[in-house]
Amino acid sequence: MEGRRVGLRPLADSDAEALFDAVSSSREGLKRRLRWVPAVGGAEDERRFIADAAARAAARTAVVWGIFENRTGRLAGVISLVGMEDAERAQGRFGAWVRTDRQDRGFAVEAGRLAIEFAFRRAGLHRVHARLDPANRPFRKVLKKLGLRYEGCLRSDRRLNGRWVDQECWGLLRSEWKP
Numbered sequence: 001m002e003g004r005r006v007g008l009r010p011l012a013d014s015d016a017e018a019l020f021d022a023v024s025s026s027r028e029g030l031k032r033r034l035r036w037v038p039a040v041g042g043a044e045d046e047r048r049f050i051a052d053a054a055a056r057a058a059a060r061t062a063v064v065w066g067i068f069e070n071r072t073g074r075l076a077g078v079i080s081l082v083g084m085e086d087a088e089r090a091q092g093r094f095g096a097w098v099r100t101d102r103q104d105r106g107f108a109v110e111a112g113r114l115a116i117e118f119a120f121r122r123a124g125l126h127r128v129h130a131r132l133d134p135a136n137r138p139f140r141k142v143l144k145k146l147g148l149r150y151e152g153c154l155r156s157d158r159r160l161n162g163r164w165v166d167q168e169c170w171g172l173l174r175s176e177w178k179p
């Protein structure tokens with residue numbers, strides 16, 4: 001899927017080194033928000049992640065794309081829709097990260113628009129939702145720009161870096177989506 005500045009495609013085994021490089025170069029920033037970061041120790045871990053993502057895509061339970069910068073062809077981050085197991089509910093949970101040296105260029109918003117278009121036009125989802133750490137101001141901005149709405153807050157819902165943190169729930173229904 002092609003946007004103006006970024007394109008999305010599923011990650012391949014050959015992306016493992018670039019993925020590890022992206023995580024390594026952004027480790028401090030990502031670790032503040034994402035629980036899995038400390039467990040990534042080498043490209044082998046990324047190979048396993050990519051294989052798992054392919055299996056989940058084949059089972060139609062999740063879609064994970066690399067965000068590739070059109071100008072350079074380089075991997076700028078990862079975006080995903082997960083939790084699509086229950087076909088009756090037809091929902092997907094949206095998440096994304098962008099390598100630190102490529103942030104604040106609108107890449108997450110552009111990639112998010114492509115992912116949401118896929119969710120509603122191709123995957124037939126009824127609702128896209130996201131969980132937000134209230135301290136994560138950039139991600140709140142991304143969700144707002146993508147048209148998701150605040151729905152409520154789960155108090156002390158998850159443990160991150162040794163602290164219990166709230167999780168805001170945000171959602172977008174297909175019926176209110178403006179392509």
Ligand SMILES: CC(C)(COP(=O)(O)OP(=O)(O)OC[C@H]1O[C@@H](n2cnc3c(N)ncnc32)[C@H](O)[C@@H]1OP(=O)(O)O)[C@@H](O)C(=O)NCCC(=O)NCCS
Binds near residue numbers: 029095136139141142
């Ligand atoms: C959240 C994240 C994916 C956004 O990626 P990005 O490509 O930088 O996002 P965009 O450039 O499309 O939009 C970010 C917006 O937040 C704004 N922003 C950045 N830092 C900010 C801050 N401290 N306070 C308020 N707004 C901020 C940017 O200015 C931009 O808004 P603008 O377009 O109006 O200028 C990125 O910050 C990231 O990878 N964070 C760590 C992982 C994470 O938290 N992921 C979300 C949970 S899954």
